[in-house]
Amino acid sequence: MVLSNYTKEFSYNLKLATPVILGMLGHTFVSFVDNVMVGQLGAAELAAVSLGNSFIFIAMSLGIGFSTAITPLVAEADAEENLGKGKSAFKHGLFLCIVLALLLFGMLLLAKPLMYIMEQPEEVVALAIPYLDLVAFSLVPLIVFQAFKQFSDGLSLTKYPMYATILANVLNVAINYVLIFGKFGFPEMGIVGAAVGTLISRFVMLFYLWFLLSRKEKSRAYVTGIKLFHLTKQALKKIINLGLPSAMQMFFEVGIFTAAIWLSGTLGANAQAANQIALNLSSMTFMVATGLSVAAMVRVGNQKGLKNFPELKRIAQSIFLLGFVFAVVFALFFAVFNEVLPNLYVDLDNPVDALDIAEVVEIAATLLLAAAVFQITDSLQVIVLGALRGLQxxxxxxxxxxxxxxxxxxxxxxxxxxxxxxxxxxxWIGLLAGLSSAALLLYIRFVYLTRRLILVNEN
Structure with missing residues (x-):
């Protein structure tokens, strides 16, 4: 293996992935801002946001996972220069994402009573219920936004979702500040104020992305004049056949992290708050791997459309290598700063909750050591998944x-x-075991498929 065969792809891979990474970090930054600001209110409030978001993460995983079906289909059509095929994939994917978003919103509202039977602290549940109502509704614009984002990624226009996400983040920080703490004459709404900020910013994010894509020559024909209800069973079936398994893949992964939140809740509010801190920090580094996963999906989808399978394998492996480099850097970062990072989330000058805060920081610091270890396997599994989705x-x-x-x-x-x-x-040791198993098995699957495609193509 000549290393330069892979490293020479780093520049283009980063060019494609960086806007996606920044956009995905933007989604996580919304959660980061919510956690940091709410953390100033106390451990119970932080645990309540964690509990409410645990329900949101499950629904979000299904919506975002399903929307990923759009990207490889649009990427393949783009490589073939087939506008009709690409527009059909986007339109049918958008329709199904809208339907799914509304269904998930309804399911979240029906699921609220589960909080009372999950052995969670009573004061945490009381705070989480009103927070969940508003954030659940924000899933509708978020999942519809994801349909536009995945389409945009498929056309390699990865910077426009990033712009929309940056705008949403600025708006979210501003609304959070005035509504959580009651600044500039606004009411002091606590964690409900954080939910209002999330809801408004996600609607703005959706409409701004549509506006940007409608102005771009390459995407204008796709996003204007959409006959949303002129659908075919064959196209719907193709999206569902790709989207449903992709949704379940993300659901299984997010589900185990959600289970970690619930299991932490049985240990008390402090353990749950610490879990939320470690999870939020590790999810931000995970967004880098997610961005590289999208790059793998797009580039593998392009090469599949061109039927150049040796090049497909080489490009995918270059992205795996790039993800490994980033993962090692993040692992070292968590290992070195594990005792410092949790302090960002708590009010160290609060004398009333000083003992609780000290316990939260101590637990979170330990969990960040576990997070450092699974950076590598977590990165590999999601990037390989992206490559496999590119292969459909x-x-x-x-x-x-x-x-x-x-x-x-x-x-x-x-x-x-x-x-x-x-x-x-x-x-978190269980999380590490699951991620490591997934990384190994998915990589074996990718090697098997690409080897078979290359042999069949040569013959």
């Missing part, structure tokens, strides 16, 4: 993610995460 291979990867997270990872989290065992650290 979704069914076996779905089975792999289920086995890795729920037959390997979750039982370990459940067993080791009890108070008389390793508690919070035990929960």
């Amino acid at each position: 291979d979704v069914y076996i990867p779905t089975l792999i993610t289920f086995v890795a997270y729920w037959l390997i990872g979750f039982p370990i989290s459940y067993y080791l995460g009890k108070e008389d065992s390793l508690a919070s650290l035990g929960i």
Whole structure:
């Protein structure tokens, strides 16, 4: 293996992935801002946001996962210069994302009573319910935005979703500040103010992305004059066949992290708040891998359309290598600063909750060491998943993610995460086991498929 065959792709891969990374970081930054600002109110409020968002993450995973079906289809059509095929994929994907968004919103409202039977702290549940109502509705514009984003990524126009996300973040910070703390004459709404900021910013984000794409010559024909209800069963079926397994893949992964939140809740509000801090920090580094995953999906989809399978394999492996480099850097960052980073989320000058805050910081620092270890496997599994989606291979990867997270990872989290065992650290050891299993099995799947495609093409 000549290393330069792979490193020479780094520049273009980063050019494609960087706007996606920044856009995805923007989504996470909304959560970061909510957590930092709400953390100033106390451990119970931070735990309530964690509990409310645990429901949101499950629904969001289904919506975002489903929308990823649009990207490889649009990328393949773009490589073939087939506008009709690409527009059909986007239109049918957009319709299904709208329907799914409304269904998920309704399901979240119906799921609220589950909070009362999950052995969560009572004061946390009382705070989480009104927060969840508003953030659940914000899923509708978010999932519709994802349909536009995945389409834009498929055309390699990755910077426009980034612009929309940056605008949404600025707006979210401003609204949070005035509504959480009651500044400039606005009412002091606490964590409900954070939910209002999220809701408004996501609607603005959606409409601004549509505006940008409608002005761009390459995308204008796709996003204007959409006959949304002129649909065909064949096109709907193709999107569903790709989107549903992709949604389940993300659901299985996000589900185990959500289970970690719930398991942490059985250990008390402090353990749950610490879990939220570590999860929020590790999710920000995960967005880099997610951006590279989109780059893998687009570039593999392009090469699939061109039927150049040796080049497809080389390009994908260059992205795997780039993800590994970033993951090592992030692992070292968490290991070195594990005791410093949790302090960003709490009010160290609060004498009333000083003991609780000290415990939250101590637990979070330990969890960040576990997060440092799984940076590499977490990065690899999501980037390989992107490459497999580019190949439009979704069914076996779905089975792999289920086995890795729920037959390997979750039982370990459940067993080791009890108070008389390793508690919070035990929960995260289970996460590490699930992510590592997924990374190994998905990579084996990618190697098998590309080898077979190359051999068939040569013959």
